[in-house]
Amino acid sequence: MTRKCRCGKRIVIFRKYEGRGLCRYHFIRSVEEKAKKTISKYYSVGRNETIAVGVSGGKDSTALLLLLHRIFGKRTDIRMFAISIDEGIPGYRDESLQIAKKLCKKLGIKHHIFSFKEEFGKPLHEKVKNIRKKKEGGPCTYCGVGRRYLLNRKSRELGATRLALGMNLDDEIQGILMNYMRGDLIRLSRMGGHVVKDSLFVPRIKPFREIPEKEVGLYAFLNSLEIQEDECPLLEGPRFKVRDFLNELESESPGTKFSIIKSYDRLLPSLRKGMKTGGYMVDKCTKCREPTSSQKVCKTCELWNINQI
Numbered sequence: 001m002t003r004k005c006r007c008g009k010r011i012v013i014f015r016k017y018e019g020r021g022l023c024r025y026h027f028i029r030s031v032e033e034k035a036k037k038t039i040s041k042y043y044s045v046g047r048n049e050t051i052a053v054g055v056s057g058g059k060d061s062t063a064l065l066l067l068l069h070r071i072f073g074k075r076t077d078i079r080m081f082a083i084s085i086d087e088g089i090p091g092y093r094d095e096s097l098q099i100a101k102k103l104c105k106k107l108g109i110k111h112h113i114f115s116f117k118e119e120f121g122k123p124l125h126e127k128v129k130n131i132r133k134k135k136e137g138g139p140c141t142y143c144g145v146g147r148r149y150l151l152n153r154k155s156r157e158l159g160a161t162r163l164a165l166g167m168n169l170d171d172e173i174q175g176i177l178m179n180y181m182r183g184d185l186i187r188l189s190r191m192g193g194h195v196v197k198d199s200l201f202v203p204r205i206k207p208f209r210e211i212p213e214k215e216v217g218l219y220a221f222l223n224s225l226e227i228q229e230d231e232c233p234l235l236e237g238p239r240f241k242v243r244d245f246l247n248e249l250e251s252e253s254p255g256t257k258f259s260i261i262k263s264y265d266r267l268l269p270s271l272r273k274g275m276k277t278g279g280y281m282v283d284k285c286t287k288c289r290e291p292t293s294s295q296k297v298c299k300t301c302e303l304w305n306i307n308q309i
C-alpha cells in the first residue's frame with residue numbers, strides 16, 4: 001500500500017474501495033467535488049434558491065454548513081440560513097447548539113433555533129420519561145418524528161426552497177435497511193432525490209449521501225471544526241446493530257456500502273411507481289394541516305398531541 005498521494009505528499013487516508021491514498025489537500029478537494037456532483041446529480045439547486053441547512057453541532061451538520069458555505073457562499077442569487085432544533089436533551093443538546101451558534105457566527109450565516117418545549121409543550125426528556133420501551137417507540141422515535149416535522153415546517157415558513165441535511169453514506173444505507181426490515185415501503189420510497197410535488201414539503205438536499213461517515217468526520221477534523229463528540233444519552237434502538245453489521249461487511253468486502261446505495265437508486269423509480277402516492281406527501285394532516293403521506297393524522301400529531309397544547 002503506497003503511503004504517498006499522487007502528488008507525492010503524505011496521505012491522510014487510504015480509500016480501500018478506490019485502492020488509493022489521498023493527501024490532505026486532495027482529500028478535501030475530493031469530498032467537495034463528490035458533494036457537488038451529488039447535488040447536481042440528485043437534487044436541483046437552481047437560481048434564486050433559499051437553502052435552509054439543518055445544523056445540530058455534530059460532525060456531519062457542521063461539515064455540511066462549511067461545505068455549502070464554500071460552494072454557494074459567493075453566489076448572490078442563493079440565500080442560506082441555518083436551522084437547529086432543541087429537542088430538550090439535558091447535558092447534550094445545549095453544548096451542541098453552542099457549537100452550531102459559534103460556527104454560524106464565524107461564517108456570517110443567520111441561525112434560527114426552535115425547541116420542542118416551545119413548539120410541542122414539553123422537552124423530549126420529559127415526554128419520554130414514562131413511555132420508554134413501550135411499544136409506541138423509544139426516545140429516538142419521538143425525537144426523529146418531531147425534529148423532521150419542525151425542520152420542514154419552520155424552514156418553509158422562513159422561505160426555504162431547499163432543506164440541506166448532513167446524512168452521510170452510512171446513515172443512508174442504515175435507513176434503507178431499517179425501512180426494509182420494518183417493511184416501511186412509504187418511507188423507503190421517499191429516501192432518494194426528491195421531485196417537488198407538494199408545496200408544503202421542502203425538498204431535501206443530502207450532499208454527503210455518497211460519502212462514508214468516517215470521511216465526513218475526517219473532513220470536519222482537517223478543517224479544524226469544533227464538533228459535539230459525545231453520544232446522545234437517550235440513544236437506543238436497532239440502528240446501531242445494523243451499523244456494526246454494515247461496517248463488518250465493508251471491511252471484509254470494500255465497496256459494499258456503495259453497492260447498497262447504488263442498488264437502491266436503481267430500484268427507486270420502480271418502487272415509487274409501485275406506490276399509490278408515488279412516494280410523495282399527497283395528503284394534509286386533518287389536525288395540523290402539515291403534509292402526510294400515509295394517514296389522516298400525521299405521526300407528529302399522533303405522538304406529540306400537538307393540537308391539544
Ligand code: SF4
Pocket residue numbers: 087089139140141143144232233234235236
Ligand atoms: S439518539 Fe435518538 S434521542 Fe438522541 S438525538 Fe438522536 S434521535 Fe434524538
Ligand SMILES: [Zn+2]
Pocket residue numbers: 005006007008009022023024025026
Ligand atoms: Zn495530493
Ligand SMILES: [Zn+2]
Pocket residue numbers: 285286287288289290297298299300301302
Ligand atoms: Zn399533524
